[in-house]
Amino acid sequence: MAKKKNFIEANRISFSYPSYDGVIPPLVLDGVSISISEGEFMAVLGHNGSGKSTLAKHFNAILIPTEGGVSVNGINTAEEAKLFEIRQEVGMVFQNPDNQIVATIIEEDVAFALENLGVPPEEIRERVDDALKKVDMYEYRLHSPSQLSGGQKQRIAIAGIIAMRPKCVVLDEPTAMLDPKGRREVMKTIKQLNEELGITVVIITHYMDEAAMCNRVAVVDDGRVIMDSTPREVFGKVDAIKERGLDVPQVTELCHELKKEGFDLPACVLSEEECVAALESLLKGGAQNG
Amino acid sequence: MLKDITFGQYFPGDSVIHKLDPRMKLILVIAYIIMLFVADGLLPLLVGAGMVVLFYALSKLPWKLIIKCIKPILPIVIFTAVLNIFFVEGDPIFEWGFISISGKGVLTAVLMCIRIICLIAGSSLLTYTTTPIALTDGLERLMKPLQKIKVPVHELSMMMTIALRFIPTLIDETQKIMSAQKARGADMESGNIIQRAKALIPILIPLFVSAFRRADELALAMECRCYHGGEGRTRMKQLKLTAKDWIAALVVAGGFAAVILINIYGPGVFRL
Numbered sequence: 001m002a003k004k005k006n007f008i009e010a011n012r013i014s015f016s017y018p019s020y021d022g023v024i025p026p027l028v029l030d031g032v033s034i035s036i037s038e039g040e041f042m043a044v045l046g047h048n049g050s051g052k053s054t055l056a057k058h059f060n061a062i063l064i065p066t067e068g069g070v071s072v073n074g075i076n077t078a079e080e081a082k083l084f085e086i087r088q089e090v091g092m093v094f095q096n097p098d099n100q101i102v103a104t105i106i107e108e109d110v111a112f113a114l115e116n117l118g119v120p121p122e123e124i125r126e127r128v129d130d131a132l133k134k135v136d137m138y139e140y141r142l143h144s145p146s147q148l149s150g151g152q153k154q155r156i157a158i159a160g161i162i163a164m165r166p167k168c169v170v171l172d173e174p175t176a177m178l179d180p181k182g183r184r185e186v187m188k189t190i191k192q193l194n195e196e197l198g199i200t201v202v203i204i205t206h207y208m209d210e211a212a213m214c215n216r217v218a219v220v221d222d223g224r225v226i227m228d229s230t231p232r233e234v235f236g237k238v239d240a241i242k243e244r245g246l247d248v249p250q251v252t253e254l255c256h257e258l259k260k261e262g263f264d265l266p267a268c269v270l271s272e273e274e275c276v277a278a279l280e281s282l283l284k285g286g287a288q289n290g
Numbered sequence: 291m292l293k294d295i296t297f298g299q300y301f302p303g304d305s306v307i308h309k310l311d312p313r314m315k316l317i318l319v320i321a322y323i324i325m326l327f328v329a330d331g332l333l334p335l336l337v338g339a340g341m342v343v344l345f346y347a348l349s350k351l352p353w354k355l356i357i358k359c360i361k362p363i364l365p366i367v368i369f370t371a372v373l374n375i376f377f378v379e380g381d382p383i384f385e386w387g388f389i390s391i392s393g394k395g396v397l398t399a400v401l402m403c404i405r406i407i408c409l410i411a412g413s414s415l416l417t418y419t420t421t422p423i424a425l426t427d428g429l430e431r432l433m434k435p436l437q438k439i440k441v442p443v444h445e446l447s448m449m450m451t452i453a454l455r456f457i458p459t460l461i462d463e464t465q466k467i468m469s470a471q472k473a474r475g476a477d478m479e480s481g482n483i484i485q486r487a488k489a490l491i492p493i494l495i496p497l498f499v500s501a502f503r504r505a506d507e508l509a510l511a512m513e514c515r516c517y518h519g520g521e522g523r524t525r526m527k528q529l530k531l532t533a534k535d536w537i538a539a540l541v542v543a544g545g546f547a548a549v550i551l552i553n554i555y556g557p558g559v560f561r562l
Contacts (some may be wrong), residue, residue: 006329043366062510084516084518087514087515089516092514094507094510094511097505098459099505099507099508099511101455102451102452102508102511103423103455104421104455107526108526108527111526112512113516114524114526115524115525115526116516116518116523119521119524120444121524121525121526121527121528124526125526139424144458146458146462157511160515161515164516164533
C-alpha cells in the first residue's frame with residue numbers, strides 16, 4: 001500500500017496545564033510524536049490520566065501544545081486565524097451525549113455547526129438531511145433530544161459533526177456512557193463513517209474489542225506513546241499491555257492463556273470468529289491426533 | 291413523570307394558528323393586549339372576547355384549555371373584582387353600614403374581570419400554539435434592531451435555547467439525586483418549612499456542581515462546532531410572512547379599529 005499523505009501530524013509535542021501559585025505543573029504530554037494519515041481508523045488506548053484525552057484535544061486546536069507543534073492538513077494549530085478551518089476539518093465527539101446537544105429539536109442541533117459557519121440556509125437543509133441519513137436517524141429529525149436513547153443521542157452528536165463534512169473525526173470515549181445496544185449502534189455508525197465516507201477516525205476508548213476493530217492502535221501511558229502499531233501486534237504483547245494496567249480483548253486473552261498452557265494456537269486472536277475458527281481447528285486437530 | 295411536562299405548555303397541532311409566523315403572533319398578542327386596555331366599555335370588550343373565542347376556535351384546541359389557563363389566576367380576578375366593587379366611588383345603589391356599592395363599581399369590576407380573562411386567554415393561546423423554540427426564534431428576530439444599541443440579542447436567545455434544552459435533563463438529574471439521597475436516609479417529606487428547606491441543600495449542591503460540569507462540556511462541544519457568537523451566523527429555518535399572517539393581522543387590526551370606533555361613537559350604555 002502506498003503511504004497516504006499525513007493528515008494530522010504532531011511533532012514532539014509537550015503539554016502541561018497552566019500553573020497555579022507558582023507550582024510547576026506536571027507534564028501531561030511529554031514529547032509525543034504521532035502522525036495520522038487520511039482514511040485511517042485508529043484507536044488510542046490508555047488508562048485514566050494517561051494523557052490520551054489531552055492528546056486528542058490537540059488534534060483540533062482545543063489545546064495548543066506548550067512545546068512542539070501540531071499541523072492539520074498542513075495548517076499549524078497555533079495559527080489563530082485558521083482556527084475554524086481546522087475545527088471544520090477535524091470534528092470532535094465527546095463522552096456524554098447529553099452535554100453536546102445544543103438545540104431542543106434534533107435537526108436544529110445538527111444544523112448548529114453549519115449555522116455558525118454561515119452556510120446559506122438551503123445548503124444547511126440539504127447537508128443536515130444528508131448527515132441525519134448517514135447516521136440513520138433521519139426519521140427522528142423533529143424529535144426532542146430527551147425522547148432519544150443514549151446511543152441515538154450520540155449518533156445525533158456524530159451527525160452534528162459530519163454535517164460540517166470534516167475529513168477527520170476524533171471521538172473521546174464515545175461509548176463509555178452507553179448500554180451495550182447503544183454501543184453497538186454507535187460503533188457501527190463510526191465504522192461506516194470510515195469505510196463508506198472515507199473519514200479518518202481517531203477513537204479514544206476503554207473497550208478493547210472496539211480497539212480491535214481499528215486498523216491501528218496507539219497506547220498512551222504517562223504522557224508518552226508507548227506502542228503504536230496494528231491491533232494484532234499491540235494485543236500480541238498481552239503481558240506488556242497488562243503491565244500498563246490495560247486489558248486485551250477477551251478472546252485474545254483466552255487464546256493467550258490457552259497457549260501458555262501449551263495448546264497450539266495462533267499468536268494473536270482478535271475477533272470472536274477468529275477465536276472460534278482457531279479453537280475448532282485445534283479441537284479437530286486434537287481429535288485426529290488422539 | 292416530571293419530564294413529560296412540555297415546558298411553555300405547547301400543544302402540538304396543525305391549525306392555521308399553529309402555522310402563523312411566531313413574530314406575527316407575538317406582535318398580534320401585544321396589539322391585542324393594548325386593545326383590551328384601550329377598550330373602555332362593555333361593548334368593545336365583548337369585541338375583544340369575541341376575538342379570543344374566534345382564535346381559539348381556529349386553533350382547534352380543546353376548550354377546556356381556556357379554563358385551565360384561567361384557573362390559576364382566578365383568585366386575582368376575584369380579588370380585583372371585590373376591590374373594585376367596594377372601593378370605586380359613585381352613586382350608591384346599595385348601602386349597609388359603612389359598606390356602599392356603586393353602579394360604577396360593579397361595572398368596573400365586570401369590565402376588569404373580562405379584561406384579565408381575555409388577557410390571559412389571549413397570551414396563553416400564544417404559548418399553546420407556538421413551540422418554545424419558535425418563540426425564542428421569533429423574539430430574537432423581532433429584537434434584532436436592538437442589536438444596534440448593544441443589546442446582546444443573540445446571546446439572550448442562545449441562553450433561552452440552552453435553558454429550554456437542559457430543563458428535562460436537569461429535572462431527570464434532580465430525580466436521580468433525590469433518589470440517591472433518599473437511599474442514604476435523607477428525609478425530605480417531614481418537618482416544618484425550615485427543616486424541609488434545609489433538606490433541599492443536599493440536592494441542590496450536587497445539582498449545581500453537575501450543572502457547572504455540563505456547562506463546561508457543552509461550551510467545549512460548541513467550540514468544536516465553530517461557535518463564535520452571533521456574528522456571521524445563518525439560520526437553517528427562515529421565517530417568512532405568508533398570506534395567513536397578513537390575514538390574521540387584518541383581523542386583529544379590524545378588531546382594534548372596531549374597539550376605537552365604539553369607544554368614540556358607540557352607545558353610552560355600560561361605559562365608564
